[in-house]
Amino acid sequence: MIRRIIYKASGVVLLVSMMSMFVFPTSTHALVPPMTHFGGLANFFIPCTCSANLWVYFTPLYLSSVPITGPLVYTPYATLPYPNFLSGVPGVWHLGGFVPGVQACWFYVGITCVPIPNYGMMTLVGTSLPGAK
Amino acid sequence: MLYFSLMNKKTIVLSIGFIFVVACSILYFIFKDNTPFVSPVSVNQKTECLVFQSQYPERDCFRIETETASLPVITTKTSYPCNATNAIEAEDCVIKEVQKSKAIDKCADLEGVAKERCLGVTTIKPSIDTSIISIKKPTVATSSQDPVALAVPLFKENPISSVISTITNSVDPALTLDGFLARLKESYPVRLYNFSDYQVAPGTEAQAYGVNFDKIDNTLVIGGTKITGLASADGFTLTFKAPALSNGTYDAYVENKNGTSQNSGQKVSIVITSSPAPRPVIQSASPSPALPTDSVTLSGQNLLSGSNLVTTLGALSSVSADGTSIRFNISDLDKTKELIKSGQLKGQVFPLMIYVQNGNGVNKDYFVLNVQF
Numbered sequence: 001m002i003r004r005i006i007y008k009a010s011g012v013v014l015l016v017s018m019m020s021m022f023v024f025p026t027s028t029h030a031l032v033p034p035m036t037h038f039g040g041l042a043n044f045f046i047p048c049t050c051s052a053n054l055w056v057y058f059t060p061l062y063l064s065s066v067p068i069t070g071p072l073v074y075t076p077y078a079t080l081p082y083p084n085f086l087s088g089v090p091g092v093w094h095l096g097g098f099v100p101g102v103q104a105c106w107f108y109v110g111i112t113c114v115p116i117p118n119y120g121m122m123t124l125v126g127t128s129l130p131g132a133k
Numbered sequence: 134m135l136y137f138s139l140m141n142k143k144t145i146v147l148s149i150g151f152i153f154v155v156a157c158s159i160l161y162f163i164f165k166d167n168t169p170f171v172s173p174v175s176v177n178q179k180t181e182c183l184v185f186q187s188q189y190p191e192r193d194c195f196r197i198e199t200e201t202a203s204l205p206v207i208t209t210k211t212s213y214p215c216n217a218t219n220a221i222e223a224e225d226c227v228i229k230e231v232q233k234s235k236a237i238d239k240c241a242d243l244e245g246v247a248k249e250r251c252l253g254v255t256t257i258k259p260s261i262d263t264s265i266i267s268i269k270k271p272t273v274a275t276s277s278q279d280p281v282a283l284a285v286p287l288f289k290e291n292p293i294s295s296v297i298s299t300i301t302n303s304v305d306p307a308l309t310l311d312g313f314l315a316r317l318k319e320s321y322p323v324r325l326y327n328f329s330d331y332q333v334a335p336g337t338e339a340q341a342y343g344v345n346f347d348k349i350d351n352t353l354v355i356g357g358t359k360i361t362g363l364a365s366a367d368g369f370t371l372t373f374k375a376p377a378l379s380n381g382t383y384d385a386y387v388e389n390k391n392g393t394s395q396n397s398g399q400k401v402s403i404v405i406t407s408s409p410a411p412r413p414v415i416q417s418a419s420p421s422p423a424l425p426t427d428s429v430t431l432s433g434q435n436l437l438s439g440s441n442l443v444t445t446l447g448a449l450s451s452v453s454a455d456g457t458s459i460r461f462n463i464s465d466l467d468k469t470k471e472l473i474k475s476g477q478l479k480g481q482v483f484p485l486m487i488y489v490q491n492g493n494g495v496n497k498d499y500f501v502l503n504v505q506f
Contacts, residue, residue, distance in 0.1 A: 010147040014154055035310055043477045044468055046445060050326055050399060051344075055445075059481055069481055071445075078317040080307060090475070099313065106326050108399045109443045109490045111382075113326040116445060116486065117499065123313045 035123055038063050038072065039095045045088040048073070050106035050113035053121075054088045063119070071118040072098055073105045074125065082126030093132055096125030321345050325353075325387045325394040325401050331494025332409035335377040339403075340370055347389035354395075355403060356383030378405045404494075411435055413489045415500035422482060422503035425469050429502065431459045431487065440491040445484075446472075446504075459489065463504060478506035 040058030048055055053075040060067035074087045079096075086092045100120040106113040306312045321344050329340040341353055346365035353360040358376040365371050371387065382404050386395040394401075415433040423429050436459040442449040447467035452459055463469055463485070472478050483506055486499040 007144050007147060010144065010151045014147060014150050035313070041477075043475075044471065050324065051321075057445075057483075059478055069478075069483075075317065075320060077320040078313060080316075090477070099310065106324075107443065109488060109495055110441060111400075111402050111490065112328070112331065112495060113399075113401065114443065114488050114495055114499070115326075121317075123310075124308065 034101075035097045035099055036063070037096070038098050038119075038122075039093070040072075041093050042088060042090055044090050045074075046105075046107070046116065048105035048116060049108040051104055052076070053078075053105060055105040055116050055118055056088045056094075058094070061119075071105075071116075073102070073118050073121045075104065075121060079122040080124040082124065084127050084129050086127040086130070087122075087125050089127070089130065091130050093128040094125050095127075096122055098122045318345065323347075323387055323389055323391040323394050325385060327401065327495075328385075328403050330409065331412060332404040332406050333375040334407055334409055335375050335405055337375050338372060339375055340372050341385070341387065342370055343387060343394060344369060345389075345391045346371055346387065347391065350389060352388040353385065354388065355385045355405070356381070375403075375405055380406045410493045412494040413437070413440065413491060413496045415487060415489060415496055418500070418502045422505045423463060424505055425463050425473055428460060428462045431461075431489070431500070431502075432457060433459075433489075433496075435491070435493045436489060437491040437493065440489050443488040443490060445486045472506060481506050 038058075038061065040061035043057045043059050045057070046055040053073050055071050056074055057069070057071045059069040061070050061072075062068075079087070081087055082096070084092075087094065098120045102121040103115050103117065104121045105116040105118055107116050307316075323343065323345040325341060325343040327342055329342070333339045346363075346368050348366065348368065349364055350361075351363040351365060351371055353363055353371055353373050355376055356378055358378060360373050360376060363371045363373055382402050384400045385403050386393060386401065388394075411434070413433065413435040415431050415436075417432045419430050419432070420427055434457065436454040436456060438454045438456075439451050440454050440459060442452050442459070442461055444466055446463070446469050449461055449465055452461050454460075472483075483504045485502045485504045487502060488495050488499055
């Protein structure tokens, strides 16, 4: 008898709990296109000496569920930093938003500046601490 | 253990599931986002009444402000000082929910519901006549400059539909594309990056590339000679005719109302000559793909001896070349050793972008050599 009551009560609570997840959904904070999300592990960076920003190379880089590799640009002031404020530091995971297709990294080569291609410019970014997995 | 021993397997599984769900629920309530948000209102009909209410009356002040499009925006900025113009005190409601009804007589009911849930209520009733907009304040001492009174004219200047559409999309402006572009423009004074050709003949048309060029009036200075009144439709390009200067290399910069691109540490130069030489061109590389330990030969044109190599893994100066080929070791590049040591790119193909710079200029398009780490 006790088993049966526990069994039924558990079933009801489980069902109600699962339904409550749909009744009280969490809010989302999606970025407005053309801004989109990214996440990745920074490998190294190049200071873009003409445009005063950083070209950061990520492996892996998640622009969707499929991991790729590639660079994004971090621009001080224009890119909003979030904790732990370690943008561009090798071995640190990054998560944020970026605007695709903005070629904003220019490197000085002695007589002129040349563009260093990238996927886009970060609009906001937060980081892990070094060594985080 | 005695409890579990009394139950069969099915009950144990259900109990574990129950515990899991309870744990998830607890975690949800601990970590759930309490940030106020505005429910979307896709269509605003002027016959609807709208009541804004909040579950978070304890929040700090918010404000009514005018954005670039001259539309009033209600934002929730917790750091906004309560004694500032247009501030609404902490006891007022932060916008949390929007309820709407086409029945005018329901407005009072909605307002009543809102009053139960927060201390202050903002009501927009179905009329363009903004005189009936009321922002009711709770027990807050009124100041000589009533912030609500200051805020109401913003509504008066705009139809309610504009107000609602703006409120519906009200997010932190700093997180919008416009906010980002505004910061970007502030962070970039006017800059000159390069020219369409490094060597140009006097009188020939060329382009200068940079950022924050004025749409109407820019001055390009080449070797002290000013070319004034240059327009830039996109803000990134200036088209000009090379000045009639004697053959030589000249520093260049751009001036406009945003400032000057003149930078003694990074001089952008252009060669004025009656016989312009073509830029370097890289056509192929061998081996390709290459290993980090490989010695690579680049083949192309105008690869002069003493050229500098600039790549995404570092730079090399005065590299030997014979005009059609140039040779270098990938391991000589600064970042190569670091990446091999860290192992972060192990197994990955890295696109090494290469520029060659010499007296003829820089190759126009970067060359990509895939390096297998």
